[in-house]
Every structure is written in C-alpha cells, then in structure tokens.
Amino acid sequence: MTGGSWLCLLAPLGGTIVITLCGTRIPRVAAAWIATTSCFVAFGGAVWAFLALRGERCVHLHSLVCTQPPHLTTAWTWLQSGTFHVGLTLLVDQLSTVMMLIVSGVGGLIVLYSIGYMEGDPEERRYFAYIAFFVFSMLLLVEGGNLLLLLVGWGLVGLSSYLLIGFWHERPSAVQAAKKAFVMNAFGDATMALAFFIVIAHTHSLSFGSFGYAGFSQTARDLIALGLLGGAAAKSAQIPLQTWLPDAMEGPTPVSALIHAATMVTAGVYLIARTHPIFEQARTIELIAAGTGALTLLVAGLIALVQVDIKRVIAYSTMSQIGYMFLGAGVGAYANGMFHLLTHAFFKALLFMTAGLAIHALGGEQDIRKMRGIGRLMPFTKWCFLAGALALVGIPPFSGFFSKDSIVASAAALGTWYGWIFWVCGIVGAFLTGLYTFRLWFLVFPGEPSPFVREHHHRHGRWEGSLTMLVPVGVLAVLATVGGWLQWSPRWTPFTDWLAPAARTLPAAVPTNTQEYYTSAATVIAGLVGIVIAWAIYAERRRLAVPGAPFWRRTLEEKFYFDLLYDRIFYTPAVWISGALRREFEEPVVLQTGTDLGETTLATGSVVRRIQTGFLRTYVLFLAAGAAGVVLAFLIAK
C-alpha cells in the first residue's frame, strides 16, 4: 500500500528529472512519452494503493461505519526544532487514494492528449518536463501526510501552474496571466501559512490530527478555518480571488484541461474535506465557504453567458462547478463535493479537450462567433462534446446528474433559511449551466459551417486529430457518461461509504429521500429549461449576446468589474506609491549618495596627491621631520 503511494508520487518526479537531464539528447517524442509513461506508472501506483486499502478488513469500533486508522509512511524526519518535528510523510487513506486516482488517471490521459496537441512546438521538452512536474506537485499535495507537506505541494502546484500558463512566454498576455495567477495563489498560500502558525502555536505540531486538539479558543478555530478557506478560495478561483482563472486560459489547452479544470483548481475542495474537523469546529466559517461557493456559482454562470472565447466559457463554467463543490463541502456533505470533483474531472477535461480539438483544427482560433458549424466537419468531436455538455448540465444518465443533485439536496437537508438560499442558488445555477453550455453548443457545433470554418479547417492526418488526442477524448467521453453511475444517492452510495472513514458527511447534511427526489427533479427541469431557452435564442435566431438590458450585458462583459476594482484598489495605489518613492527617495537619496561619494573622493584626492612630488628629497625630509617629531615628543614627555 505504502509502496504504491511512493511509486505514485515519485514516478512523475522521475519523469521530470529524466527529461530535464537528457535535454536535447533525446528526441521530442521521447520526452513526451517519458512524461506520459511516468503519469501512467503513477496511476498504477495509485491503483495499487487503492486495492490494498480496499482489501483491508474493516474494523467496526463504535459504529456501523468502517473505521480504519490512516496509514502514514515516513521516509525521514525532514525538519526538527525542539519538540516540533515534521517528517517527509505520506498519508494513504480513502480520501487521498481517490485524489491520487483522479490526478494520475485523468492527468495521464491529458498528458497523452498533449502529445498530439503540442506536436511541432519548438519547446515541447520543456512543456513535458513542466507537466510531469505539475503531476508530481499535485500528488504531493494530496498525499502529504502533514500540513507542511500539504503546503509544499500547494506551493509547488502554484509554481508549475505559473510555468505552464506562461509556457508561451513570447506572448505578453500569457506572461501577464501567469503573474496574475501566481500572485493570487501566493495570497492564498500566505493565509494558509498564517493558519498553520496558529496551529503550531497551540499544538506544537502540524499533523492532521492536531485539529482535534481541545485547547483552541473559538477565535483561534475561526482564524485557522478562515486562513484555510483563503487558501482554498485562491486555489479554486472562488470569489473574491477568482479573477486569475479566466486569464489562465492563455496557456496551452491541455494545461487548461489538467490544471484549470480537472486537478489543481479542485484542490480547495480537497483541502476543506481534508481539514474538515477544524471547519466543523468553526461552523460559521464553513457556512461562509458554502456561501462563497453559492455566490461564485451564480456569478460565474452569469459571466459565462456573454463570453466569446470558447476556453473562457469553459473556464467560467469550471468556476461555477467548483462553486457547487464548495457548497457541498461547506454544508458538510464532503463526499458529495468530492464526488462532483470526480465527475467534474471527467467531463470538464473532456470539454476542454474537445474544444482543444476544434481549436487545433482551426489553427488556434478560439472565438466562438467564427466557429459556427464545425460539428459537420468533426463529428467525433461534436458527439464527445455533447456528452460532456450533457454531463455538465446534469441530464440523466450522464455523470453530472448524479453528483450535482446530491449537493443541492444536501443544502436542502440543512433545513435552515440559508440552506434554502443555497438550494435556490443551486437550482438557478443548474438553469444557468444549461443556458451557457448549450449557448456554446448551438453557436459552435450544429448547422452549416461558416465561411471562416470552411477556409481555415484542416485535418491533421486521417482522423480529426492524431490518435494520441482522440484516444483520451474517447476514454473521457465514456467516463463522463458512465462515471456517475458509481453512486445514485440515496439508493446506491458506495462512494460516500468509501469516503466515510476519512470525511464523514455531517448528519445535518444528509437529505431525506423526498428531498433527494424533488431536488433531482428541480435541477433536471432547470437544466432542461436552460437548454430550451438556449435553443430558442441561439439555435433559431443565431443571436450572439444576451438579449435585453445593455447595462447588465456590459456588467457581465466586464465580469462584474472585479478586475477594474482590483486595479483601482491594489494596482493603481501600488504604482503611485512606487512612483512617489522613486521621485522622493530613490533619486534624491539613493542615487545621489553614490554620485556624492565618488565626487568627494575625487576632490580630496586631487588635493592630497600634491604631497607626492616624486622628488626623493621630499620623502626624506618627511622622514627626517617625522623622526625629529618623535624624538621631540619623547623629550617633551620626559
């Protein structure tokens, strides 16, 4: 079991090191296959760990639910200071194996896909080294056996995300986007680190078990939970730290699929599920997390309605779906949040990759206003995209139906006023999901191909893309369709049962059967209404924007003015302060000091050097005078 987890963690790291060390001595294709193989080896390790954990006998201690102690494996003590010590420890439990399987499995498929997508890029090797490094960082994040390793993984995924968003570094917009993502993530890292300091101050330890410590004051609990929530919101692009995600679409499409849909952005949900004991002790903060999710899912869904870049629409949809996961984890239904994370990894990676196929075939065009009718030329892409879209909207029997509905039902199960607000948000969100997803679908795929598509469409090889691109898309299309059948609450809940030892759903968030049924009906109907309206607006009349009020349309196109606001609050004052410091301090003081020092030295030197006459006798005279002076001094002293 522990062997599996180490294999899973170290295989991608090995891939990165091999690619980096070999450099240009190996062909590009070899680098690509090394990265892919390392990810699939990691998947093998994850399966090994999963099967070993599954094969263990259940211990029924106090309740009917399996309670297994988590398996920790420590390579060595990494850091020691007095009684505080942190080891390089991996944790294998139900939660981490699920994440290992998702990260390495979906990650492996996406790396395989990028072999075709990145073909011909002059810096392919660098790309594959980065992406294998990302998979390693993400695995470290989910396998880390204590909070410090979690934070290390957290920081490393931020770094590799930065590197991959800015992969095309000759584009200024990509570099800007990479910086933005890094700064926003660093903010979250900082709040998390602050929370950890509070934990250390109270418990002198950073193990996950330290959350059970009884001596925390309520303020300390709230602050710790708030710090963790800050980190989770930054990584998962939740309001108010969401603005980096749409810009991150500047990276290559497989990167968007891997980092900004399937794995990294969902780390926030994992964090909440992993550290749920502290969130449960700070219930207010946990509900704030749920509220953040509810707000984000609405705002992102609305903004997605007016975007014209195919990847940005999907990016906003990602934010919206992570909003659902936050809602689920926030109300205490961790397993439901994690289950949506799983199905979302399938269908969102699928959507990004089919979009990537279309973008690839059109030579890099991402504007949906120009892509009309591409489905006629790319039927495979079209049907796969449709599977992903239906899963996203949550139409049975596609996977999103099973995961999204139970989250909304858990909100209803709370029974309080905010529970019902969350419930309404979830239903409205389902409607918006149907609307923006099928706006995208009707604008891009069906109908007669537009002149632009006819002119620019070109095939790569015999099929719609290279085989390495089509195989992962096909696999994910199947998974997006059937992946949800793992669980159909309340009748059939193996996933929730599996996660129960690691993250048990709060009793308050377990819905009754009635709640499950009418919530399911409501979300499906809302989604269908969204689809029909999208059909009426975009398929029939081929309109491009949201009809009606120009004020709202403008607001949506400006993404609710978040970017503008941050510009005014942070960027402009920072620029002003640095300008003032430069004018008032650096130029007069720092720069001038250097000049003054030099000039004074020169002036002194030009005076003093007159002593050096070059005549021997002068020197002798000074010598004699000095000696006479010494003698005189002695005589006087006597």
Added chain:
Amino acid sequence: MLGPDTAWYLAVAAVLFGIGALGVLIRRNTLVVLLSLELMLNAGNLALIALSRHFHNGAGQIFALSVMAVAASEVCVGLGLVVALNRRRLSLDVDSLSELRG
C-alpha cells in the same frame, strides 16, 4: 676611564649624522646620496658603540655589527641601481627620477 667623555662621542655621532642627512637632502648626485647614507649609518654605529662602552653592555656592539652587515647589503643594492641606471644611459641626478610623482 680612558679617553674623552662619552658625551663627546655622541656629539661627534650627531654631527656626522647631521652632515649625512643634509647630504641626502641637498645633493643631487646618486653616488653622493649613497655616501651620505653611509655616513648616517656610521654615525649611528658610533653612538651605539659609545653607549655600549658607557653602560658596559655588549649588546650595542652586536648591534653595530648587524648595522654594518645591513649597510653592506644596502650599498650593494644602491650601487647596483647606480650601475643599472648608468647602463641605460639615464641621468644620475635623483631629481630627474621622479616617476612616483602624484
């Protein structure tokens, strides 16, 4: 005690030293400057030996011997320099050798 008083010896040494120092300061010929240096050193020797006798202490005589050794070496180097200057047909006037002027 035979001979003149120690003070006389010291006076002679002081006069010799003054003549030597003046020679170094005033004369421009390198050879004469070297000679004047020797005068100063020997003035020092005279003072050392006189005081050695005065205090009945042999150390001063030993010092005088070492000064002679040093003086011999110094004359070697100095005369070597003079020969080298002469071979290059450079002036032996110390004032014209003023490369070190600042």
